[in-house]
Amino acid sequence: MTDYDVFNGDADGIISLVQLRLSEPRHAELVTGRKRDIKLLDRVQATSGDRVTVLDISMRSNADDLRRILDTGAKVQYFDHHNAGDIPDHANLDATINTASEVCTAVLVDQYLGGAHRAWAVAAAYGDNFPAMAERLATGHHLPLAQLKELGELINYNGYGGSVDDLLYHPADLFRLLVKHATPMAFLTEAGEPFFALQEQYASDWAMAQASQVMDNRPKGRVLALSDTAASRRISGDYGNKLAQENPDRAHAILTAQADGYLVSIRAPINKREGADTLALQFETGGGRAAAAGINHLPDADVTRFIEAFRAAF
Template sequence: MNIDVCNGDADGLCAVVQWRLHAPQPACLITGLKRDIGLLERVQAVAGDELLVCDVSLRRNRLALLRLLQAGVSVRYFDHHAPGDVPLHPLLQAHIDVAGDTCTSLLVDRYLGGRFRAWAVVGAFGDNLSAVADGLAADMGLSLEDRLRLQTLGEAINYNAYGDSEQDVLWAPARLYARLVRYPDPLAFLAHEPVAAELAARRQGDLQQAQGLAPHYQDAQVSVYVLPDAPWSRRVSGSLSNALARAQPRRALALLRATAGGGYVVSVRAPLSAPQGAAEFCRGFGGDGRAGAAGI
């Protein structure tokens, strides 16, 4: 049996889309919303099964990964989060790169030799690697109009992963994946599937609600914003973090969203001019992530 595991954001979904276009075999997909991190704990597999893991922190899933390897499951692992110690095991193929200018979709693209690069571009746009994504798209000969369409798609898919439950989002990530993987070319997806325009419109509406948000604290090095606990703020937090980071490339950013329990969910972005340190900072408070973007 083939089992695919990925984060439900643009990077995770576009990584698996590339792989399944390359290897179109029936597979069970295990995914979730952006903060569903411990996905390998959900995997029930036996010796001989093959597991593909994309955009899921090895550090946070290490015990579950070891359990699966010891059970005889073959694991191919693509990720760009800091992994901690990577297990040495004959059944594990680990493709992990924590460089600030890459993401999981780009790692799969590298492995496949660019075969479905347009989907890697979508994943990179969604992961806020706009300059890298636009450069790849330009090298492919895509027009400015098509590059902007792929950017809008990547940002819309990424937006759709944010929420406390599937009731917050327009499409459950697994349901959205089933539409994406039908199309070798994301431009064809845009031409035939109205969901892309629906997601983009809803994202713009939520961003407009956040337009009047003033910084809770700001100095030359950092900006801090606080959002209320509301469906629109749960959905928009990732898109808003990315937009604010682009608008203030020399500042670190913290976006706090209040929760019903009285605490906060925190998104942290390192300055785009120096995209380092976000994961290390968040791990000090029980969170995790990657060098340029992390959460608590």
């Protein structure tokens, strides 16, 4: 029997798995990548009797491979908060899917585990740009919220890039570092080097982001462009998150230049977390959730259409 742990390479995916494996230790093949690598089940060649755990990747985007894996006789446990499409009615599937705008995968895992690793869930909620939810989770637990916020945001930042070569840490390696520690506070105390390295790189990338180009600027929505650099690809998601927090009634889109087009991060207004996924799905490589979504490649020829659709959406 082979176990597979399949997870998004952002804070939500990594920390969801940290919580599960702290409670349910398991030697498994790790299947992950950068945040935008969401069609991960095509890498899983499971057979009858195998166990596949899937965290924080769209069921809709992996529907064919999910069906293939289930039909081999493998058992799949699935936690996610993205647009799922049609959920298969299959005896081998145990799916916990909640697409509400105020939930993330790590919170679903936290609920499944009865809050066993609450501090990790709080860090994940911060990393996935749900500060209010993080603070609700932390109520009564006397946690160092400023530290958890920074850690969650840095883990999330590490997942962004045009390829895994842009990342400071491969998400599988970062998971292995984190899961050694019962709490995020223990990680910060016992393994400071990865945290400090992420801090330093983040500060440099953030300074670069301040020079972003404004492509469209309206009271309810703003579209910005970043240059074609590794730093831009790394900072784009967190830059969008920070802008959303600073302007809670405004939607944002960050377009990062790449060959013949752009990588797009979309953030719905914090005060109305809806519409980002619907907008992204209008484009061939789009996907995500109501509050935050993206387009893996927006051709140059579609930029005007995107801006018009962005204006209509928000």
